[in-house]
Amino acid sequence: MLILTLILGIAYPNFCLAQYYINRPSHNFPEFKFPSENKELPIVFEWKNIQYGFPSEQERQQVLRNGRYNPDSPIPIDIDVYYPPNGGPARHFVTTPRFGQGVPYSLAYVTNVQRENGSEIQAYPSYQWHSSHGANCDGLTSVYRVHIDACGRMWILDSGEIEFVQHCAPQVVVFDLATDQLVHRYRLPESSYKAKVSRFVNIFADIRDPPPKGKCNDVFAYLADPTSKAIVVYDVVGQNSWRIENKFTYPDAKFGTHTVAGESFELLDGPLALAVTPLGLGMRRHLIFHALSNELELAIPLDILNNATKWQGGLSASLSEFVSLGRRGVQCASHAISRRGILFCGFLDPIAIFGWDIRTPYNRQNVQLLALNPDTLQFVSGMKIVQRPADGREELWLLSDRLQKIFAGTIDYREINYRVLRCDVDDLLQGRGCF
Ligand SMILES: *[C@@H]1O[C@H](CO)[C@@H](O)[C@H](O)[C@H]1NC(C)=O
Ligand SMILES: *[C@@H]1O[C@H](CO)[C@@H](O)[C@H](O)[C@H]1NC(C)=O
Numbered sequence: 001m002l003i004l005t006l007i008l009g010i011a012y013p014n015f016c017l018a019q020y021y022i023n024r025p026s027h028n029f030p031e032f033k034f035p036s037e038n039k040e041l042p043i044v045f046e047w048k049n050i051q052y053g054f055p056s057e058q059e060r061q062q063v064l065r066n067g068r069y070n071p072d073s074p075i076p077i078d079i080d081v082y083y084p085p086n087g088g089p090a091r092h093f094v095t096t097p098r099f100g101q102g103v104p105y106s107l108a109y110v111t112n113v114q115r116e117n118g119s120e121i122q123a124y125p126s127y128q129w130h131s132s133h134g135a136n137c138d139g140l141t142s143v144y145r146v147h148i149d150a151c152g153r154m155w156i157l158d159s160g161e162i163e164f165v166q167h168c169a170p171q172v173v174v175f176d177l178a179t180d181q182l183v184h185r186y187r188l189p190e191s192s193y194k195a196k197v198s199r200f201v202n203i204f205a206d207i208r209d210p211p212p213k214g215k216c217n218d219v220f221a222y223l224a225d226p227t228s229k230a231i232v233v234y235d236v237v238g239q240n241s242w243r244i245e246n247k248f249t250y251p252d253a254k255f256g257t258h259t260v261a262g263e264s265f266e267l268l269d270g271p272l273a274l275a276v277t278p279l280g281l282g283m284r285r286h287l288i289f290h291a292l293s294n295e296l297e298l299a300i301p302l303d304i305l306n307n308a309t310k311w312q313g314g315l316s317a318s319l320s321e322f323v324s325l326g327r328r329g330v331q332c333a334s335h336a337i338s339r340r341g342i343l344f345c346g347f348l349d350p351i352a353i354f355g356w357d358i359r360t361p362y363n364r365q366n367v368q369l370l371a372l373n374p375d376t377l378q379f380v381s382g383m384k385i386v387q388r389p390a391d392g393r394e395e396l397w398l399l400s401d402r403l404q405k406i407f408a409g410t411i412d413y414r415e416i417n418y419r420v421l422r423c424d425v426d427d428l429l430q431g432r433g434c435f
Contacts, residue, residue, distance in 0.1 A: 041353070041371050041398065041421040042434050045110055047118030049413045050074045050096055052104050053111065055127050063104055068133060070102025075406055076418050077201075078145040078334075078382035079399040082177045085152065085389045091177070092420065093154070094121060094399065095382075097201075098133075098142040098162040105130035107143040107156060110420075117413070125180050134160075134167030137187075141168050144201040145334075145382065151216035152177050157203035157223060166195040172203065172221060172234060184236075192232050192241045199227040202334070204274040204287075206302070220306050222274050222287055226251075229270030231289065233305055242308045246315050248300075248322045251293030255331055258293075258404065260348050260378050265407030269293045273335040273345065276302060277358055281341050286323070288343060288358065292333060297362050299323040326362025334383040338394050338425050344370070346380025346398065353377065353398070355429060370428050376419055379403040385425065394425040 049071055054060040063069035074096040082091045092110040096103055107130070108121035123130055129139045140158050147155045154175045160168040170193050174184035193200070202224035209218040219236040230245040249270050256268045269292040277286050277299075286299040304310050304321045311317045332345035332354070341358045352372040360366040371377065382399035398421045405411040423434035 040373060040433070041376070041423050041428075043376065043419050044422050045092070045119050045420040046416045047076070047418040048416055049117050050076055050418065051115040051118050051120045052108075053113070053120045053122040054104070059127075067101055069104045072413065073100055073102030074104075075099065075403070076382075076399060076401055079397050079420050080146050080148045080154070080382075080384050081386045081395070081397055082148050082152070082154070083386065083389050084178070087390070093124060093146060093148075094420070095143045095145055097144045097159070100163055103142075105140075107140060107146065118418075125175060125182075134162055134165075137168035137171075140173065144199075145203055147203050147205050147221075148177065148384075148386070149205050149207050149216070149219075150210045150387070151207060153183065153205075153216070155203050155205040155221060157200050159198070159200045161195075161199065164196050164199070166198075169193075170198065170200045170223075172223070186234060186236075186239070186241070188232070188241060192243055193225065194228045197228045198225045198230075200225050200232075202272055202274055204276060206276045208279075210279070220302070222276075222289075222305075224271040224274055224289070226269035226272050226292055229291075231271050231274070231287075233308075233311075235306065235308070238308075240308060242311050244300075244305070244311055244317075246317070246319060246322075248296075248298055248319075248324075249291065251291045252295065253293075255293045255295050258331055258348055260402070260404040261351060261374060263404040263408045263410060265404055267293055267407075272333060275335055275337040275343065278337060278339045278341060280339070281359070283341075283359070288325070288335070288337065290332070290335070292331060295327045295329055295331065297325040297328065299325055326367075328362075328367070333379060333381050336383045336385045336396065338385050338396075339387075342425070342429060344383060344385075344396055346377055346383065346400070348379070350374075351377045353380070353396075353428075370431075371423070376400060376421065378405075396423050396425050396428060397421070 076094050076096050078095040080093050097106050105123040107124050109124050111120045113120040134141045142159045156173040158171045160170045169187040172186045176183045205221040221234040223232040229249050230243045234241040251268045272292040274289050285302040288299045290297050330349050332347045335345040337343045343356045346353050351374045353370045354367050355370045356367045380398050381401050384397045386395045400419050402417050
């Protein structure tokens with residue numbers, strides 16, 4: 001199957017690109033018809049506020065006193081799940097970046113311990129990796145999102161900054177989850193970021209030689225830097241990285257106001273969502289991405305993206321290679337693509353999860369409502385597709401965090417504010433409900 005894909009990709013590049021259509025609707029399209037019954041996603045974890053665990057009660061008291069822990073400050077934004085291949089309990093990872101002070105650590109796993117306001121989390125890989133708050137660049141300064149690959153490794157994106165003070169270079173840190181050992185680290189060179197402007201928030205690691213046949217060595221990682229409005233490509237084998245910044249990575253001012261459940265905030269952000277089209281679909285492979293503050297869904301072929309030479313021309317480089325897939329008329333945050341090519345995204349309005357088959361035009365008929373819940377799906381900031389080793393089925397995992405309430409200052413810690421939800425991908429697509 002893999003060989004077939006490669007042959008098709010090389011022999012018929014034009015045919016493959018023609019699988020994308022360029023839509024130019026004259027007005028916004030979403031007046032989606034809702035199914036008669038609302039489709040619910042089951043909740044796996046929920047919090048009123050994030051419940052941090054510490055190595056000792058003394059440490060908790062000390063960081064509460066010195067301001068390194070303020071229970072009202074942390075906001076979870078990402079979720080990823082690791083199923084050990086030989087069985088054993090799933091591990092659920094969440095991130096709580098250091099947007100400001102008062103976040104004791106920014107990468108954690110969820111424990112079975114139930115506390116007053118939700119499940120307790122514990123630092124990953126250890127408390128010491130986080131406790132210097134930017135003083136030790138061999139640790140982790142501020143993790144925004146992670147990506148667990150098919151080889152059992154977690155790709156961790158550390159922005160290196162706290163409130164735009166660049167304590168350390170942004171870095172990609174990779175852990176082997178079977179052993180919890182550091183297996184790779186790449187510190188971005190100064191040419192790949194803009195200190196005081198960049199904020200790296202998302203990573204997608206494309207494993208081009210996946211198991212069982214591949215060796216997991218041939219990897220390109222894509223990094224989203226929405227504040228400097230760029231995508232960074234990291235060539236792991238070549239130990240090189242380059243920035244892509246042009247009119248397609250820019251926000252659209254018309255989508256700078258984000259309204260969720262009647263509350264609005266302003267954010268003029270570039271690229272946020274990243275996912276590559278899967279191997280084995282017989283298509284020329286693309287990175288599908290969008291800016292948070294934009295309605296456009298975009299694609300760029302991986303063979304162009306992965307060639308550093310193509311990007312030497314700066315703002316005007318390779319512009320004709322970008323494919324404008326369509327417009328949604330509203331923002332959505334993180335997205336994820338299943339192995340059969342269904343792209344999922346959580347729309348701000350309606351507050352719902354939509355699915356789209358990437359081989360069809362991105363339009364009203366093909367972008368379908370899959371789950372609707374105006375309470376539990378407020379701002380889906382983290383989204384992953386995870387394959388269960390036991391039966392090979394895929395699951396969609398989401399983290400919603402009511403970001404609008406944080407910006408508006410209306411967050412109420414007596415309510416549930418943060419949720420992790422899950423559904424079997426096939427069950428969700430077939431409308432069977434989630435089990
Ligand atoms: C990269 O792009 C350059 C410029 O278009 C081209 O000459 C070169 O062959 C490409 N390299 C690969 C590996 O495709
Ligand atoms: C739990 O939430 C309540 C209500 O907001 C708050 O007063 C309390 O401090 C929280 N407890 C912890 C351990 O975070």
